[in-house]
Structures are given as C-alpha cells and as structure tokens.
Amino acid sequence: MMRFRDALVDSQNPDGGWGAQMGRASSTEVTALATLALGRLDLPDARSSAAHGVRWLIARQRDDGAWPVNARVDEASWSTALVVLTLDALGRDPAAAVRGARWLVRRTPRTLGLTVSLLHRAAPDRLAVRLNPDLKGWAWTSDATSFVEPTSYALFALKRLGRQLPGSAVAERIDEAERMLYDRMCRAGGWNYGNSTVLEADLWPYPDVTALTLLALVAHRERDANQRSLDALRKAMHSLRSGLALAWTTLCFAAYGEDVSTPQTRLIERYAATGFLGETKAVALAVLALSHGAEVFLG
Amino acid sequence: MKLGRRALLGGALAAGAVSSIQACRGVPRWERRAVRQTPRSRVAILPAPAYDDSLVEVMLRGLRLFTLPLLGKRIVLKPNFVEHDPNGVVNTHPTLVAAAIEAFRRLGASQIIVAEGPGHYRDTEHLLTATGLHAVLREHRTRYVDLNNDDVRALPLASHYTPLDRLYLPETLLSADLLVSMPKLKTHHWAGVTLSLKNMFGCIPGAIYGWPKNVLHWAGIHESIVDINSTLPVPRFAIVDGLVGMEGNGPIQGEAKRCGALLFGDDLVAVDATAARLMTIDPHGIRYLTEAGRFLGHVHEERIEQLGAPIEQLRKDFRVLPKFQALKRFA
Numbered sequence: 001m002m003r004f005r006d007a008l009v010d011s012q013n014p015d016g017g018w019g020a021q022m023g024r025a026s027s028t029e030v031t032a033l034a035t036l037a038l039g040r041l042d043l044p045d046a047r048s049s050a051a052h053g054v055r056w057l058i059a060r061q062r063d064d065g066a067w068p069v070n071a072r073v074d075e076a077s078w079s080t081a082l083v084v085l086t087l088d089a090l091g092r093d094p095a096a097a098v099r100g101a102r103w104l105v106r107r108t109p110r111t112l113g114l115t116v117s118l119l120h121r122a123a124p125d126r127l128a129v130r131l132n133p134d135l136k137g138w139a140w141t142s143d144a145t146s147f148v149e150p151t152s153y154a155l156f157a158l159k160r161l162g163r164q165l166p167g168s169a170v171a172e173r174i175d176e177a178e179r180m181l182y183d184r185m186c187r188a189g190g191w192n193y194g195n196s197t198v199l200e201a202d203l204w205p206y207p208d209v210t211a212l213t214l215l216a217l218v219a220h221r222e223r224d225a226n227q228r229s230l231d232a233l234r235k236a237m238h239s240l241r242s243g244l245a246l247a248w249t250t251l252c253f254a255a256y257g258e259d260v261s262t263p264q265t266r267l268i269e270r271y272a273a274t275g276f277l278g279e280t281k282a283v284a285l286a287v288l289a290l291s292h293g294a295e296v297f298l299g
Numbered sequence: 300m301k302l303g304r305r306a307l308l309g310g311a312l313a314a315g316a317v318s319s320i321q322a323c324r325g326v327p328r329w330e331r332r333a334v335r336q337t338p339r340s341r342v343a344i345l346p347a348p349a350y351d352d353s354l355v356e357v358m359l360r361g362l363r364l365f366t367l368p369l370l371g372k373r374i375v376l377k378p379n380f381v382e383h384d385p386n387g388v389v390n391t392h393p394t395l396v397a398a399a400i401e402a403f404r405r406l407g408a409s410q411i412i413v414a415e416g417p418g419h420y421r422d423t424e425h426l427l428t429a430t431g432l433h434a435v436l437r438e439h440r441t442r443y444v445d446l447n448n449d450d451v452r453a454l455p456l457a458s459h460y461t462p463l464d465r466l467y468l469p470e471t472l473l474s475a476d477l478l479v480s481m482p483k484l485k486t487h488h489w490a491g492v493t494l495s496l497k498n499m500f501g502c503i504p505g506a507i508y509g510w511p512k513n514v515l516h517w518a519g520i521h522e523s524i525v526d527i528n529s530t531l532p533v534p535r536f537a538i539v540d541g542l543v544g545m546e547g548n549g550p551i552q553g554e555a556k557r558c559g560a561l562l563f564g565d566d567l568v569a570v571d572a573t574a575a576r577l578m579t580i581d582p583h584g585i586r587y588l589t590e591a592g593r594f595l596g597h598v599h600e601e602r603i604e605q606l607g608a609p610i611e612q613l614r615k616d617f618r619v620l621p622k623f624q625a626l627k628r629f630a
Contacts, residue, residue, distance in 0.1 A: 020448035027448065027506065069506050072451055073467060078509075110517065140509025143517055147509065149421070193419055193510045199488055199620070201552045204384075208422050242424035277424045277433070277443075 001290045004271065005041060008034055008283050009049045016056035021278040028067045028079035030281045031056055036086040036296065037287035054092050057083050065099035066107075078140050080104060081153035088160045089296045101161040104154050105169050109139035109146040130197035135180035136173075147194040148184055148209055151177050152216035159219075159299030181213055182225055189228035190236075205229075207236045211248035215297045218255045230256055237262065243270055243282030247289040254294035264290060329594050333457035333529035340566035340597045341365070342573040343606035344613060347542050347561045354398035354561075355405075358538070361563035362402055364606050367536065370407035372476035375414050375444075376400070378540075379482045379498050381550060382420040383429040388555040391481050391540045393431040395561075399481065399538060400439045414471050416446030416501045418511045419551075423447075444471045447505035458529035460522035460590065461515075466530050467507050473533065480537045480567060484544030484560075484574055486553055490520050491585045491623050492578065493550045494571040495537035499527045521587035528567065528595055537570040538563055541577065546617040560613045568596025569603045575626075576600075576610050578617035584626040 011034075012018055017026025018034040035053030038046040061067055066076030067083045080100050087097035111117070112133035119126060120133050127133075137151030155177055162170040186196045190205025191213045197203065210233050220226055233249060240246050246267040253260045267286055276282040288296065343364045347357045362369075376399055378391035400411050413436060420426050423445050427433035436443050449469035456463060472478055482498035490497055500512055500523070508514045515523035539562035547553035560577060564570035568591045572582035582588045582598050592598035619626055 020445065024448070025450045029506070070451075072453075073507055075507075077507075139513070140505075141507070141514050144509050144513035145517075147513065149510070193421075195511075198552075199548055201548060203551075206382075206420065206422065208425075240425075241428045242422050244422045245425055274424065274428070274433075277427065279424060282424065 016052035032082035032086045033284040037284040039090040065103035078150040081157040084157035132183045137177040137180040155216040189232035207245040211252035214252045243276035247285035250289035251294045329458035340569035341604045342564040345607045350394040355401045358398045358402035371409045373410040374408045375475040380415045393435045397435045414444040460525045461518035478533045484541035485549040495567045524587040558615045566596035572598040580626045
C-alpha cells in the first residue's frame with residue numbers, strides 16, 4: 001500500500017495535477033482519482049498532495065459548472081462526474097461540487113433520432129445495434145450518444161449529491177440511466193463500452209467496465225442482471241491482466257460483499273511485475289482498492 | 300436482404316446520418332495545404348508467408364523500394380490494436396511491429412515510438428500484455444504512447460467533409476518525422492474496408508472524443524476518415540499486415556483470411572486501393588477512398604506503379620457482408 005501511495009505522490013505534477021503517466025500534462029480524470037485516493041488516507045504527505053490536487057481541480061472548473069478533460073481543451077466533459085465525486089467524498093468545496101452536479105443533471109446526450117426510435121418500437125430486430133434508443137444516460141462528449149462508462153461515473157456523482165439538488169429531475173435521470181445500463185448489458189452478463197450486439201453478433205464484456213458498472217448499480221445487487229454480471233466477473237478473474245481491471249474488480253467485490261483477498265493479492269503482484277505500465281489512474285484506483293475505497297462509490 | 304436492411308439502419312446508427320460527401324459531390328472541400336496527390340504513386344506488394352524472423356528482411360526490402368529520409372529521424376509506428384480477442388485476428392500482428400522496429404533501426408532511424416489509441420478498449424495494460432505487443436516493446440526497448448491520453452494540440456481542419464472545425468491531435472504524432480500506418484487487411488462492417496486511412500481513427504484521442512470515437516461516427520465515418528488524413532500535418536507511410544487478414548464481419552468479429560502479403564507505400568490512398576484490389580474488392584465503391592482519391596492520393600490503377608509481386612499473384616477473395624456485395628462486382 002505504501003508503495004502505491006509513494007508512487008502516486010511522486011508522480012504528481014508541479015501544477016498539482018496528475019497526468020496519464022508521470023511527466024504527462026495533468027488530466028482531470030487522473031487528477032480527480034489520484035486526489036480522491038490520497039485524500040482519504042490519514043497520512044500527512046498524502047493529504048498535502050491531495051490538497052494540491054483539489055486546488056488544481058477547483059482552478060479549472062468552468063463557468064457552467066463542468067470540467068474540461070484537461071487544461072488545453074476548453075470544453076465541458078465527462079470528467080466532471082469524477083471531480084464531483086471526489087470533492088463530495090473528501091468534503092471539499094461543496095459549492096463547486098453542487099455546481100458540477102447541476103451541470104450533470106442538465107447535460108443530456110445526443111439521441112438517435114425519431115426514425116430509429118420508431119423503428120425500435122415497431123421492429124427492434126431490424127436495428128443493427130441492439131439497444132433501446134430512447135433511454136438516456138451520459139455521453140463522452142456533447143455531440144455523442146450515451147455510453148456505459150460516462151453514465152456509470154455520472155451515477156456515482158449524482159447518487160452522492162442528488163439529495164442536495166431540488167426537484168425530481170435527479171431521481172428521474174438516475175432511474176433512466178440505470179435502465180439504459182441494463183439495456184446495454186452483454187447477453188451473458190457484464191458490459192463493454194456500450195454495444196452488446198452488433199449485426200446479430202454478440203460482443204463480449206470488458207472486466208474493468210463490468211466492475212465499475214456493477215458498482216454504479218450496486219443498489220440493485222439482488223437483481224438477476226447484477227448477479228449474472230458478477231458471475232461473469234468472477235469467471236474472468238483468472239484472466240485479468242491489468243491494474244485497472246484488478247482495482248475495479250476489488251472495489252466491486254468489496255461493494256458486493258465478496259472476498260477481495262484474491263484480487264487484492266493479484267493487484268499487488270501485478271504492480272510488482274509491470275508497474276501497471278506507468279498508468280497513474282491504475283495506481284490511484286489501486287490505492288482506493290487497498291484502502292476500503294468501495295464506500296466512496298456507494299452513494 | 301434482412302441483414303441488408305439492418306445494416307442500412309446500422310449506418311444511420313453508427314454514422315449518424317446523411318452523407319455530406321454525396322450531397323456535395325463535385326465541390327472541392329479541401330484546402331490547398333491538404334493536397335498530397337502527386338502525378339503518380341508507387342505501391343509494393345511483397346510475399347510474406349509467416350509471422351517469423353524472416354519478416355525483417357521482407358520489411359527492409361519493402362522500405363528500400365522507397366526514398367525515405369530515415370537517418371536520425373523520429374519514426375512513429377501506428378499499428379491497429381482495437382481490442383483483444385484470443386481467438387481472433389483483430390490486430391496488427393506484434394511480430395510485424397517487431398520487424399518494423401528492427402528494420403527502421405537498421406535504416407538509421409534515431410527514435411522509434413509505437414503509438415495507438417484503441418477505439419474500444421481503455422485498458423491499455425491488458426491490451427498490450429494480452430496481445431503480446433508489450434513483450435515485443437520490452438524486447439526491442441521501444442516506447443509506447445497511448446494516443447487516447449496523449450498531450451494534444453488543436454489544429455484547424457484541412458478539408459471539410461465533417462461539420463467539425465478542428466481536431467485535437469496527439470503531440471506524439473505532430474512531432475514525428477514520419478508516421479507509419481500499420482493496419483491489418485480487414486473488411487469493415489460500416490466502411491467496407493479498414494486499411495491505412497481508416498487506421499488513423501486511432502490517432503484521435505478518446506479522452507476528448509470518447510470510445511468508440513463516437514463523435515467521429517456522428518460526423519460520418521467516411522467523412523471523418525478523409526478529414527483526419529487531410530489534417531494530419533506529418534509525412535506518412537503505410538505498411539499493411541496482409542499475411543493473415545480478416546473477412547466478413549470485420550473489424551472485430553470477422554474470420555481469418557490468409558493472404559501472405561505485405562503492402563508498402565507512401566501514398567496511403569494508393570496503398571488502400573491496392574489492398575482492396577488484393578481482397579477482390581472494388582476500391583471505387585469505397586466512398587472515403589473515392590473522395591480521398593480526388594486530392595490525397597490515387598485510386599485509379601493507371602496512376603499507381605505496381606512494385607514487387609503483381610496483384611493477381613496474391614489476390615484472395617475476401618468475403619464481405621451482404622450490404623457490400625456491390626463491391627465485389629468488378630471482379
């Protein structure tokens with residue numbers, strides 16, 4: 001654990017943020033996750049590093065409440081959900097977090113259009129991609145349709161902050177986004193980026209996305225879809241080959257009351273063997289996975 | 300026919316829409332700086348029977364057919380690594396990447412980087428280790444850059460087929476002396492074929508454009524392929540992995556098709572047109588190729604000098620989805 005923490009502290013950029021790898025320009029996604037991981041640790045250097053990270057994040061919030069993916073791209077982005085989650089979990093700058101959450105509630109994805117919507121209702125088997133086009137989650141960008149990962153991140157954030165926002169809009173968005181995620185589930189359980197069947201061919205799930213989506217849907221842990229996906233993740237355990245997948249799986253298993261000793265051990269072994277190929281995000285998630293971080297995602 | 304209808308709707312789902320190419324046919328939609336077409340182009344096809352050490356020699360022979368200033372240069376190899384399927388032939392073979400690293404080094408390149416921005420998969424560590432690419436990179440002490448998360452710079456488009464006004468492009472590519480597109484020889488369920496031009500989708504950072512680069516699908520797949528390739532302001536070369544390609548429902552779920560060839564060329568349009576002919580697919584039926592053939596390179600056979608083996612010697616009949624059956628008519 002100390003090894004991960006030290007690696008994370010050491011890879012912080014002088015500006016207070018973290019990049020995808022050490023020395024790369026600071027990224028909002030990676031900075032949010034690294035700040036979250038370090039800010040929960042009761043260690044002076046970790047807290048100091050996290051405080052610097054919070055300052056980087058706060059300085060980059062846009063007037064509309066959203067965050068860009070990095071300092072060079074002045075466009076609102078999917079990374080906003082992770083910053084909102086981080087600020088709320090650490091109890092830092094609640095006003096900024098609420099402004100970010102409001103932006104998330106306002107942010108709607110592109111739709112597939114009336115024709116596709118009507119066709120789905122009349123003859124869904126004629127669609128090349130098997131999905132319900134009427135269900136909205138969150139998109140990666142303003143010009144795109146809903147996908148699984150940004151929707152899961154938005155659910156993490158809004159399930160934490162929703163109660164601070166007035167009206168029924170938040171609950172409605174959460175409910176619809178959850179239905180969208182179930183709609184995109186692969187036939188045998190689990191999730192990939194967001195297409196389960198294309199041109200009649202079933203696509204396979206990705207372990208990292210399956211684990212984080214199960215975390216986003218943990219409130220429905222007893223549902224058959226959750227259990228099938230959890231089973232798919234259990235079966236994939238032996239083939240997990242990355243810090244990212246092992247960290248998300250550990251967090252997911254912890255949230256579902258599963259034994260985490262195996263993924264935790266493999267996470268540590270993996271880091272010793274590959275250093276996660278220098279991926280800072282995986283190190284940040286590993287810190288969370290090894291420090292009971294699942295509670296952060298439980299809303 | 301059922302699949303045909305479904306595929307048609309799939310085009311709308313994936314690409315979002317109406318072809319701006321067709322709507323504006325005849326009107327030049329590129330700027331002067333985008334033009335790369337020369338009077339004639341050259342493409343080489345070299346037989347390559349197996350993914351083994353012999354590929355280095357084939358690679359050297361292929362590269363030496365072209366006048367590439369490589370001495371002391373920074374070369375970025377851009378293979379196609381979309382996602383991992385242990386039973387499939389989705390990606391450029393790692394042995395071919397190894398051969399390219401070795402060949403460019405022997406020809407004097409001072410720095411070689413392998414870079415990719417996988418279109419579906421965010422888990423780079425898994426993708427690199429599961430596919431065997433990481434072992435190759437380690438053995439050859441070669442750096443890998445994840446283009447999905449690279450530092451970026453915004454560039455105005457040099458052609459205007461999509462409604463986008465600029466592209467954020469990775470600094471690793473913009474600082475290259477030569478960008479080498481290394482695609483797999485594959486059919487593609489939305490675009491017809493995916494070769495060296497389509498491979499450039501992987502240059503677009505997912506952190507900004509999402510996975511599976513959904514913004515580009517909405518902007519039009521064919522249109523985006525043209526705009527990306529016209530806007531990238533670096534010299535390019537193509538090496539196509541045609542030893543074993545993919546037919547049918549590519550780029551992910553098709554079947555392996557042995558072809559036994561490597562293609563080389565500095566006109567990516569001509570390379571892709573030749574590769575399509577090698578697959579017994581009419582390049583004139585591929586919309587992005589036809590449009591790119593107006594200013595980025597050559598599609599017409601009479602404008603392409605054929606080096607190495609003749610197409611007929613290695614041509615294979617690649618199966619396509621029913622909606623692309625018209626592409627087989629010329630054969």
